[in-house]
Amino acid sequence: MALNQIKTLLKVSHSEEIMRRYFVVNGFDGALTMLGLIMGFYVSDRVDLAVVITTCLAAALALGMSGISSAYISEAAERRRTLEQLEKAMVTSLDESHHARAAIWIPWLVALVNGVAPLLFAIIIIAPLWLARSGMVAVPGPLPAAMAVALLIIFLLGVFLGRVGGTFWLWSGLQSLAVALVTVGLIYLVG
Amino acid sequence: MASVQRLVLDILKPHQPNVLEFAHAIAALGKGYRVEIQVVEVDEQTETLQVAIQGDALDFERISAAISENGASLHSIDEVSVVGE
Numbered sequence: 001m002a003l004n005q006i007k008t009l010l011k012v013s014h015s016e017e018i019m020r021r022y023f024v025v026n027g028f029d030g031a032l033t034m035l036g037l038i039m040g041f042y043v044s045d046r047v048d049l050a051v052v053i054t055t056c057l058a059a060a061l062a063l064g065m066s067g068i069s070s071a072y073i074s075e076a077a078e079r080r081r082t083l084e085q086l087e088k089a090m091v092t093s094l095d096e097s098h099h100a101r102a103a104i105w106i107p108w109l110v111a112l113v114n115g116v117a118p119l120l121f122a123i124i125i126i127a128p129l130w131l132a133r134s135g136m137v138a139v140p141g142p143l144p145a146a147m148a149v150a151l152l153i154i155f156l157l158g159v160f161l162g163r164v165g166g167t168f169w170l171w172s173g174l175q176s177l178a179v180a181l182v183t184v185g186l187i188y189l190v191g
Numbered sequence: 192m193a194s195v196q197r198l199v200l201d202i203l204k205p206h207q208p209n210v211l212e213f214a215h216a217i218a219a220l221g222k223g224y225r226v227e228i229q230v231v232e233v234d235e236q237t238e239t240l241q242v243a244i245q246g247d248a249l250d251f252e253r254i255s256a257a258i259s260e261n262g263a264s265l266h267s268i269d270e271v272s273v274v275g276e
Contacts, residue, residue, distance in 0.1 A: 012207040012262065086205055089236035090264055097262035099205065 006109070013079065013102040015110065020164065022114040026067050028157050028176070030118025032183060033059055034125040035150035039184050042143045043191025049133045049142060053126055060122030068115030075107035125150045147184070154180040192276050194248040199270035202240045204263035210240065216261055220253050221246055241269070 010016050037056050041047045083103040087094050094100050125146055132142035155173045162172025204213060210228050218226045225245040232239040240263075244254065258265050 008208075011212075012205075014207065086236060086262070089234075090203060090205065090262070092264045094262050096256075096259045098208075098260060099262040 006105075008098055009102040009105055010109075012098045013082075013106050015102070015106050019110055019113045022067075022071060022110060023117045024157055024161055026063075026114050027117040027121050028154065030060060030063050030121045031125060031150050031153045031157065032180060033063060033118070034122045035147060035154070035180055036183055036187060038125070038129075038143055038146050038150065039187045040191065042147070043188055049129055052143070053129050053133060056122060056126045056129070060119050060126075063122065064115040064119035066115075067118055068111045071114035072107050072111035075110045076103075079103040079107055121153050125153065151177060151180055193273045194276060195251060195271065195273050196245065196247065196249065197270065197272035198242075198244045198249055198251070198254070198268060200242045200244070200258075201266040201269055202242050202258060202263050203237055203266055204240060204258075204261065205237055208261055210238070213240075213261055213263065214242075216257050217242070217244060217254060220257055221248075221250060223247055224249070243270075 010019075034056055037059055038052065041052045041055075080103055083094065083099055086099060128145035128149060129142050131137040132145075155177045158176025159169045159173040161176070162169040165172070208216070210230060214226045214228050218224045223246050227243040227245075229241045229243075230238055231241055255265060
C-alpha cells in the first residue's frame with residue numbers, strides 16, 4: 001500500500017494519535033521488562049550470558065506477539081463499530097470508501113506498531129549482551145551496559161512524550177527515568 | 192456531443208476528510224476544475240454540503256466515484272449546465 005494511501009487512511013480514521021500512544025506505551029513496557037529481567041539476572045550473579053539472552057529474547061517475542069494480537073482484536077472491533085455507526089448516520093454503505101479500507105487496514109497497522117515497539121527496543125537493549133557473547137566487541141560488564149541502554153531508551157521515550165505533550169522535555173525524561181530507577185531499586189531489594 | 196460545464200450537487204459527507212481535502216480531491220480530477228463548497232448543515236457525524244463544480248468538460252462518472260471514495264453520498268444534482276459542441 002502506497003505511503004500516500006496510508007496517510008489518507010490514518011487521517012480519515014484519526015489514527016496517528018493512537019499509533020503514537022501505542023508505540024510509547026508498549027515501547028516503555030518492553031524496555032522496562034528487559035531492564036527488570038536483566039537486573040534480576042545481575043543480582044542473581046554468575047549467570048550464563050546465553051541464558052540471559054535467550055530469556056530476554058523469549059520475553060521480547062512474547063511481548064511482541066501479545067502486542068500484535070491484543071491490539072488487532074480490539075482495534076478491529078472498534079473500527080467495525082465506528083464504520084457501522086457512520087454508515088447509519090450516512091444512511092448508505094461505505095464499502096467503496098477510504099473509511100471502509102481504514103476499518104480493514106488500520107487495525108493491522110496499529111497492531112504492527114503495538115507489537116514491534118517492545119520487540120525493537122528489547123533487541124536494542126540486549127545488543128551489548130550479544131556483542132559480548134560473540135566476542136566481536138569487548139564489552140566490560142555486559143549486564144550493566146544493557147541496563148544503561150535500557151535506562152537511556154526509557155529516558156528518551158519520556159523526552160518524546162514531553163515533546164508531544166508540550167511539557168519540558170527534560171522533566172518528562174527524568175520522570176520516566178525515575179520510574180525505571182525505582183524498578184531497579186525494588187528488584188535489588190528483592191534480590 | 193455535449194459537455195457538462197457546471198454542476199451543483201447536494202452531498203452528505205462524514206467529517207473526515209474535511210471540506211478542504213474533499214474540495215482538493217474533486218478539483219484534482221481534471222485540469223481547470225473549479226470547486227466551490229458551502230457547508231449547509233453540520234451534525235455530530237456528518238455535514239451537508241452544496242458543491243459547485245465548474246470546468247470545460249466535467250466527467251460526472253469520475254466525480255461520482257471520488258465522492259464515494261471519500262465516504263460521501265450524492266443526494267441530488269441541483270443544477271447542471273451543459274453546452275453542445
